[in-house]
Amino acid sequence: MKSDERRRQILEHAKALFSRRGYHNTQISDIIASAGIARGTVYQYFTGKEDIFTSLMREYYARWVKSISIDTHRIDLKSITPLEYFRFRVSNTLTFLANDPELCNIVLRMGTGLSGELSAAARRFEKKILGLITDDLRLGVRSGAVRKDIDIDIFANLIVGAVLKTAHYFFVERKSNRDAESIAKMSDTIVSAFAPSLFS
Amino acid sequence: MKSDERRRQILEHAKALFSRRGYHNTQISDIIASAGIARGTVYQYFTGKEDIFTSLMREYYARWVKSISIDTHRIDLKSITPLEYFRFRVSNTLTFLANDPELCNIVLRMGTGLSGELSAAARRFEKKILGLITDDLRLGVRSGAVRKDIDIDIFANLIVGAVLKTAHYFFVERKSNRDAESIAKMSDTIVSAFAPSLFS
Amino acid sequence: MKSDERRRQILEHAKALFSRRGYHNTQISDIIASAGIARGTVYQYFTGKEDIFTSLMREYYARWVKSISIDTHRIDLKSITPLEYFRFRVSNTLTFLANDPELCNIVLRMGTGLSGELSAAARRFEKKILGLITDDLRLGVRSGAVRKDIDIDIFANLIVGAVLKTAHYFFVERKSNRDAESIAKMSDTIVSAFAPSLFS
Amino acid sequence: MKSDERRRQILEHAKALFSRRGYHNTQISDIIASAGIARGTVYQYFTGKEDIFTSLMREYYARWVKSISIDTHRIDLKSITPLEYFRFRVSNTLTFLANDPELCNIVLRMGTGLSGELSAAARRFEKKILGLITDDLRLGVRSGAVRKDIDIDIFANLIVGAVLKTAHYFFVERKSNRDAESIAKMSDTIVSAFAPSLFS
DNA sequence: GATGAATGAGTCTTCATTCAT
DNA sequence: CATGAATGAAGACTCATTCAT
Numbered sequence: 001m002k003s004d005e006r007r008r009q010i011l012e013h014a015k016a017l018f019s020r021r022g023y024h025n026t027q028i029s030d031i032i033a034s035a036g037i038a039r040g041t042v043y044q045y046f047t048g049k050e051d052i053f054t055s056l057m058r059e060y061y062a063r064w065v066k067s068i069s070i071d072t073h074r075i076d077l078k079s080i081t082p083l084e085y086f087r088f089r090v091s092n093t094l095t096f097l098a099n100d101p102e103l104c105n106i107v108l109r110m111g112t113g114l115s116g117e118l119s120a121a122a123r124r125f126e127k128k129i130l131g132l133i134t135d136d137l138r139l140g141v142r143s144g145a146v147r148k149d150i151d152i153d154i155f156a157n158l159i160v161g162a163v164l165k166t167a168h169y170f171f172v173e174r175k176s177n178r179d180a181e182s183i184a185k186m187s188d189t190i191v192s193a194f195a196p197s198l199f200s
Numbered sequence: 201m202k203s204d205e206r207r208r209q210i211l212e213h214a215k216a217l218f219s220r221r222g223y224h225n226t227q228i229s230d231i232i233a234s235a236g237i238a239r240g241t242v243y244q245y246f247t248g249k250e251d252i253f254t255s256l257m258r259e260y261y262a263r264w265v266k267s268i269s270i271d272t273h274r275i276d277l278k279s280i281t282p283l284e285y286f287r288f289r290v291s292n293t294l295t296f297l298a299n300d301p302e303l304c305n306i307v308l309r310m311g312t313g314l315s316g317e318l319s320a321a322a323r324r325f326e327k328k329i330l331g332l333i334t335d336d337l338r339l340g341v342r343s344g345a346v347r348k349d350i351d352i353d354i355f356a357n358l359i360v361g362a363v364l365k366t367a368h369y370f371f372v373e374r375k376s377n378r379d380a381e382s383i384a385k386m387s388d389t390i391v392s393a394f395a396p397s398l399f400s
Numbered sequence: 401m402k403s404d405e406r407r408r409q410i411l412e413h414a415k416a417l418f419s420r421r422g423y424h425n426t427q428i429s430d431i432i433a434s435a436g437i438a439r440g441t442v443y444q445y446f447t448g449k450e451d452i453f454t455s456l457m458r459e460y461y462a463r464w465v466k467s468i469s470i471d472t473h474r475i476d477l478k479s480i481t482p483l484e485y486f487r488f489r490v491s492n493t494l495t496f497l498a499n500d501p502e503l504c505n506i507v508l509r510m511g512t513g514l515s516g517e518l519s520a521a522a523r524r525f526e527k528k529i530l531g532l533i534t535d536d537l538r539l540g541v542r543s544g545a546v547r548k549d550i551d552i553d554i555f556a557n558l559i560v561g562a563v564l565k566t567a568h569y570f571f572v573e574r575k576s577n578r579d580a581e582s583i584a585k586m587s588d589t590i591v592s593a594f595a596p597s598l599f600s
Numbered sequence: 601m602k603s604d605e606r607r608r609q610i611l612e613h614a615k616a617l618f619s620r621r622g623y624h625n626t627q628i629s630d631i632i633a634s635a636g637i638a639r640g641t642v643y644q645y646f647t648g649k650e651d652i653f654t655s656l657m658r659e660y661y662a663r664w665v666k667s668i669s670i671d672t673h674r675i676d677l678k679s680i681t682p683l684e685y686f687r688f689r690v691s692n693t694l695t696f697l698a699n700d701p702e703l704c705n706i707v708l709r710m711g712t713g714l715s716g717e718l719s720a721a722a723r724r725f726e727k728k729i730l731g732l733i734t735d736d737l738r739l740g741v742r743s744g745a746v747r748k749d750i751d752i753d754i755f756a757n758l759i760v761g762a763v764l765k766t767a768h769y770f771f772v773e774r775k776s777n778r779d780a781e782s783i784a785k786m787s788d789t790i791v792s793a794f795a796p797s798l799f800s
Numbered sequence: 801g802a803t804g805a806a807t808g809a810g811t812c813t814t815c816a817t818t819c820a821t
Numbered sequence: 822c823a824t825g826a827a828t829g830a831a832g833a834c835t836c837a838t839t840c841a842t
Contacts, residue, residue: 157366165358565761
């Protein structure tokens with residue numbers, strides 16, 4: 001097997017196990033048993049268990065950042081309304097999370113109970129999205145689209161909390177509603193929930 | 201020292217450590233060092249590390265349930281508007297979480313990365329509050345106070361996610377804004393955010 | 401068993417094994433089997449295998465330094481001849497090494513094949529004795545007792561090499577000749593070997 | 601690359617590493633990285649790590665023996681004085697060791713911390729030279745050149761220890777004094793140190 | 801001959817738990 | 822009740838060696 005494929009194979013098996021049992025309850029033994037490879041093989045591709053986890057997070061984070069930037073570039077910011085932009089953000093995030101429920105679970109839940117570097121690796125996602133929403137709101141206020149009297153800090157947290165909790169509930173706990181139609185409906189609901197109080 | 205005090209002492213030290221480092225990164229050694237007691241003493245009050253954690257969760261959950269029921273009984277449901285009731289729920293939850301940021305952190309973050317019974321012990325809180333909000337929304341729809349066309353499942357998750365994320369952000373990450381005034385302001389903001397889209 | 405005794409017990413068993421098989425060929429398993437204790441016990445007294453080795457070296461080095469200083473203080477430097485002083489140094493060193501052949505072996509042989517900190521811990525002895533002899537020779541030259549035309553560097557190495565090799569050969573390889581009489585004879589021979597060419 | 605060259609290449613790289621880090625702290629990975637060859641290639645020329653080490657020792661030992669016999673045959677034993685013969689032995693040994701400081705280090709230091717066959721392979725040198733000196737002294741005593749009252753065993757060890765320690769100090773630790781002139785001076789010093797007490 | 805991915809036995813180390821004092 | 826020395830199962834990681842290409 002080629003080097004890249006083997007690395008990917010290990011990551012995939014580790015991902016499934018981390019998502020199901022958490023980081024600490026997943027042993028290297030579990031990963032090699034799941035992948036059907038020898039113990040030493042893991043250490044040819046990763047420096048250790050931590051490296052597997054952070055690699056997983058790194059890759060996912062890179063995809064996340066890329067997805068944000070690509071999608072954002074694709075839209076014509078001048079031709080859409082603030083409402084449409086908000087809906088795009090929400091839909092974009094939900095679609096990304098729905099795509100890989102296991103990583104979604106690790107990032108939103110399993111990873112938050114860790115400490116040190118592992119924790120940091122998992123928390124970056126939430127920090128990133130919180131930053132984006134905060135920036136969006138700030139721009140919205142400046143342009144007059146968003147009401148001036150809202151507390152941006154609180155509102156950003158409300159929105160992020162609402163979106164991520166909902167994503168986790170439906171994509172991970174319920175293991176359903178991951179089709180485009182459901183996502184569209186969820187996006188609409190989220191937008192409709194916040195829009196009246198958000199926009200001028 | 202009395203039996204109860206000793207037990208409490210252990211729980212308090214364990215709580216602080218669990219909150220700071222997480223369950224797996226907190227050793228019995230850390231707890232006894234922090235409490236200044238002997239190793240064996242821990243096992244006179246708890247059957248083991250898991251028991252300390254679940255005891256912590258059990259106690260907290262009992263307080264949580266009690267807080268809900270007491271406060272709910274205290275208000276006269278007939279004399280307040282649905283909006284006031286919603287605000288009461290939010291404010292009540294925030295106050296409870298603000299009271300003990302360490303447990304708040306364990307319940308909302310550190311505990312979610314666990315597996316098995318430990319996970320269940322930590323997740324009960326979120327399930328409970330989700331159930332309550334769901335019930336409230338259902339009642340609201342039936343009574344005509346809440347709009348009939350909303351998706352209760354999604355809305356319940358949005359609200360729970362928004363409230364808990366905001367609580368964690370301000371009470372744990374920011375380590376501030378835990379005074380009554382701040383909580384009042386947060387409650388108002390949350391209510392104002394959801395009210396327009398929620399109520400008929 | 402008291403803490404100190406247990407620690408000593410582990411050190412003694414480790415010493416015997418290190419001396420017989422060398423550091424790398426001695427496993428923690430060997431040490432606990434030899435001492436008849438549990439695996440974990442070792443780690444209550446030492447941070448690891450390295451710590452056992454360096455503790456052994458540290459203790460031995462402290463004894464070595466103490467032995468030098470005590471004995472040196474005991475003698476009246478003004479009342480003895482340079483020849484007598486030289487004999488005293490040699491005899492003192494041989495006596496010390498004869499006292500614990502296992503540590504003698506570790507210090508003079510087994511320890512020299514190590515790397516990093518372990519190596520340093522074992523090499524200190526030879527460096528110390530080389531420094532002492534060099535100082536002695538320098539003083540001797542200044543006082544006129546030692547011939548001015550000798551190369552101190554070379555002579556110091558010759559003497560140290562001769563003494564230590566002889567000690568290792570008789571005390572460790574031959575496992576004999578460790579009684580006071582043999583040591584006295586060895587000292588005399590060594591002194592008689594170097595004296596004619598050393599002293600004015 | 602020719603078979604012999606490749607074999608030699610591996611040995612040279614291994615030698616440098618063994619000398620610097622010792623046997624146990626040198627991995628096959630280090631050797632192949634240093635030589636810039638593939639892992640499997642090593643096993644086409646050697647049966648394993650031990651074989652590399654013992655091959656190194658075997659070759660060096662063969663050279664050592666050859667150097668002794670050639671040089672000894674070259675001189676006319678009847679035409680030189682015992683003193684000249686002693687000087688020749690010392691000079692011969694120093695020249696040999698100065699020629700390859702890395703092997704000198706392995707043989708005199710790094711190799712002595714090993715166990716089993718590896719140890720034996722490294723210790724042969726010292727045993728050989730000790731045997732030669734012992735024989736020389738015996739012959740000297742018989743022929744009347746060497747004083748009858750010396751203890752041959754002790755004196756042989758003194759001389760071997762002195763010479764080898766000095767060689768290691770100047771050739772390996774100091775990394776200098778390896779030119780013919782320095783060696784000549786060292787030889788003279790060593791001879792002058794022992795001659796007065798050695799010869800009748 | 802050369803390669804390098806794969807192997808797995810071997811070791812160290814951790815840490816929750818026990819129990820005699 | 823309190824203590825803390827002792828335990829040993831469990832788990833991460835290493836590295837010499839193999840073998841199919």
